[in-house]
Amino acid sequence: MTPQRTLFHTFDAPKDAIALDCGQTLTPYTVAYQTWGKLNADRSNAILIFHALSGDAHVAGAHEDGRTEGWWDLMVGPGCAFDTDRFFIICANVLGGCKGSTGPGSTNPATRQPYGTDFPVITINDMVRAQHPLLRVLGIEKLCAVTGGSMGGMLALAFIQLYPEMAERAIVLASAATNHAQAIAWNKIGRHAIMDDPLWREGHYYDSPDGPPRNGLALARMIGHVTYISEGAMDRKFGRKLQSADVESFSFGVDYAVESYLAHQGQSFYERFDANSYLYITRAIDYFDFAAKTGGDLTAAFAQTRARLRFFSYDADWLYSPERNEAMTAAARAAGREAVHHKIHAPLGHDAFLVQKEPQTELIREFLR
Amino acid sequence: MTPQRTLFHTFDAPKDAIALDCGQTLTPYTVAYQTWGKLNADRSNAILIFHALSGDAHVAGAHEDGRTEGWWDLMVGPGCAFDTDRFFIICANVLGGCKGSTGPGSTNPATRQPYGTDFPVITINDMVRAQHPLLRVLGIEKLCAVTGGSMGGMLALAFIQLYPEMAERAIVLASAATNHAQAIAWNKIGRHAIMDDPLWREGHYYDSPDGPPRNGLALARMIGHVTYISEGAMDRKFGRKLQSADVESFSFGVDYAVESYLAHQGQSFYERFDANSYLYITRAIDYFDFAAKTGGDLTAAFAQTRARLRFFSYDADWLYSPERNEAMTAAARAAGREAVHHKIHAPLGHDAFLVQKEPQTELIREFLR
Structure with missing residues (x-):
């Protein structure tokens, strides 16, 4: 793959202003993103990847900054689970982040100083809302899939809840429907x-x-x-x-x-x-609750979605356990969704979603076929 | 029970100086302790309890300072697992602590200022060495049992290793033979x-x-x-x-x-x-390794002990897991020791050793009979 360049799009039209969950409105804001592969003629091969807490838009391949590895090189590239020869892959830095998208370190237009803690407290849903207009910019009306691990999985879940008609599939790895007490x-x-x-x-x-x-x-x-x-x-x-x-x-x-x-x-x-x-x-992770709008009823929450679902959990993951993923899968099925839970043997634990390639590669390739 | 008073004994005779594991010698030092019940005529009913990280000598009963509860009221008292009507119970604040025994907040005799970090770095073995002469002061040559939970269990293990002839039984709760990486x-x-x-x-x-x-x-x-x-x-x-x-x-x-x-x-x-x-x-907990002197061989370490052993683990304890206790028990048995592992159903986790009374009360009473 040729070295990746981070691209930036600043949204400042009134229609793109984000009505944040906290009640404030955010405008303008910038989304930093990268893409891999090519959008096909009928614009049906786009996959949106969401990164985890410390990630960024640089998912795979060499980078113009000289770093040689993306955070998901193992899974994204020619012949990989997310095959850049077949799919048009997009990943954007989250709102609130520090890798190019607007966040607390960005300049507050009202003061011309960095926001700091004057930046509004945002949610996982707000992060998804910030990436939604990017799809319009890229000419995409429907995604082949959304995916992500850990917080990225929460973002994928939020996406299929906020925009149920926009994603055919969701692949959620090492994640949870909500952040538990521990x-x-x-x-x-x-x-x-x-x-x-x-x-x-x-x-x-x-x-x-x-x-x-x-x-x-x-x-x-x-x-x-x-x-x-x-x-x-x-x-x-x-x-x-x-x-x-x-x-x-x-x-x-x-x-x-x-x-x-x-x-x-x-x-x-x-x-x-x-x-x-x-x-x-x-804080956004803490606030995430996929069933918040359905009074805690996870099945009712999944009933409002449309995407076909694959959940991957890792048997030694004690942050977001297989049991929580099994419960999430059962709720999705009870809601009539096509949902499969793959419990992967992965002695490393939670981070296995980042560094272990098999067997999830074959399972994801099959799901995307 | 009548209100408990904390007693203090300062050891300053040359024979009581502690040759610490770090190579330094500590003298003088004070041990703060409390006792419950009465030593019987043949001095055979004494039990030494070791406290956990944040504990102190005040195990049970009302205290002269007005606090009404000891940290192990549930297990120590008339009719309890450690029955103060039958046994003479002793508990001392550990060396390095801040509840009356010498520690970093004590006055350094060399400077007449608090030690602070001039206090030597000590080990679990050093803590046990500091309590050993207290038994002589109390007229005890042999203990009916040593016991403790969490770090207290490590102290009990260290005791039977350092003084194999001095304890008939060891009751080790929610503990481990060494501190693992996590x-x-x-x-x-x-x-x-x-x-x-x-x-x-x-x-x-x-x-x-x-x-x-x-x-x-x-x-x-x-x-x-x-x-x-x-x-x-x-x-x-x-x-x-x-x-x-x-x-x-x-x-x-x-x-x-x-x-x-x-x-x-x-x-x-x-x-x-x-x-x-x-x-x-x-730091003392980190350094604890029951098998350090036998090249990591836990069975060889238990071969040098004499006490009859009971290990209590708690099924939801993720700090010192039942699996580690099972391995410790197997090693003790392989060394020819009488060792039984009681895996207790305790949804609370590690702290269950402090707040759950059954079934360990009956099992301990039986063992002490």
Whole structure:
């Protein structure tokens, strides 16, 4: 594939203003996106991919910025599950993000300063609303499929609920119909870490000489990261291996390999992510509830959708468990939807949706045939 | 029972100096403890209870400080599993703690200032070494049993390894033979939260006008607390219940009941616990490895012990799982020890050892008969 370029579209027409769930109206806003492959003559081969919490529009292939890998190279490309020789693939950075789309780090037109926490609190539905007009720009009236893992799966579910006639299929990986209490707790603690960091400055740190709240964001990422892999995978990968010395240091520094790994995860994250975006995106995840408009009735919620459904869960995923996916599938079927749940053996846990290729590749190819 | 008074014994004789695992020698040091019941004529009815991370010597009954409950009232008292009418029960605050025994908040005799992080990094074995001479003070040569939950179980295991002839029985609840990688990760993140708090001041905050690192300690406690209860228990207790309003606030404040609960857990903890003690105690837990001296061979480690063993695990405990307890029991049996594993149905998870009375009461009474 040729190197990918990030494209930007700014929506400022009154008809594109987003009526946010919080009651505010957002306009203008920019959506950063990339595409792969070609839209066919009858415009029937488009697939919209939604990224997870820390993702971006750069799903696959070399990138103009010199980075060589997309976050889903394994699944998107020639001959892959999402075959760029057959499909026209689109992925946009979410509203509230920090990878080109409008978010808390963007300039607030009212003040000409970065929004910071003056950016409105948004929802998963709002993120989907922001991407909807992009399809019009690209000349797409109907998608062959929407898909995504983790938060990306929630976005796919929100899409088929908000625009039931616009997607033939939804492929939802390592996700859930709503954020459960423990997952809300982890998000809350992560936000606490950021907001407790004195460098956060109530969210207005973009011009601060001290820089952004790195420590808080690193902590939040470390917490998240532990939830993305299974206890067994951590045992196998690290166990009680010491990082460098032969014996414990009897200090509070890094003794164990798992400590070094976590520190690296935290540090590499604050070099590429905005702390305020972490607040906004995790809050959107907390607020997500596919059955909110049907009084908690998941079957009634699926009854309002049209897409054919495939749910992929990963047996060692303790963040969004197979059991939750099984319940979601049962609700969709009770609503008369075509829904299949594939429970994948994946010792890694939640992050398996990002790094494991089989057997989901063949199952997805079959579903898209 | 009559109100309990905390007793203190300071060990300053050269023979009581502790040769710590880190290589330093600790003397003098004070052990704060409480006792219940009466030592019988042949001194054969003594039971030593070890507390968990945030516990103290006040296990049961009314306390002179006006608090009405001990942390294990359910299990220790007249007619309870640990029957104070039959047994002489002892519990001491651990070395490194902040409830009366010597720890980082104690005065360093060399400087007449609080130790802070000049206190040596200690181990579970060191904590046990500090309590050993207390038994001599109390006139006890052999214990009927040692017991404890979570870290307390590790202390019980360390006791029967360091002093194999001194305990007839060990009752180990919700614990493990070593701290696994994910548990090390949580402890690491908790310490990070404390040490990132500017009020921590490299551990020398005791005289600071700004006070201790409350935010960091609260964060550490919140993280720990989520690991103490199961995902299902959080679902049943909180689910997605809102705390007060009917709708989401579209803010980063408290919307969900689980957020309010966590905030309360964090706040109530920093009112009663020292942040440096949290660092020292979690590091000791990380370092614990029952099989360290036998090259990782758990069976060889149990071969050096003598006590009859009972392991209690709780089926929804995801911190120290039933599987780890089953493996520990199998290793003990392979070493020729009398070992039984009771896997208790306890939907709450790890904290069930603190708050659930049956069926472990009858099983423990039977074992102590």
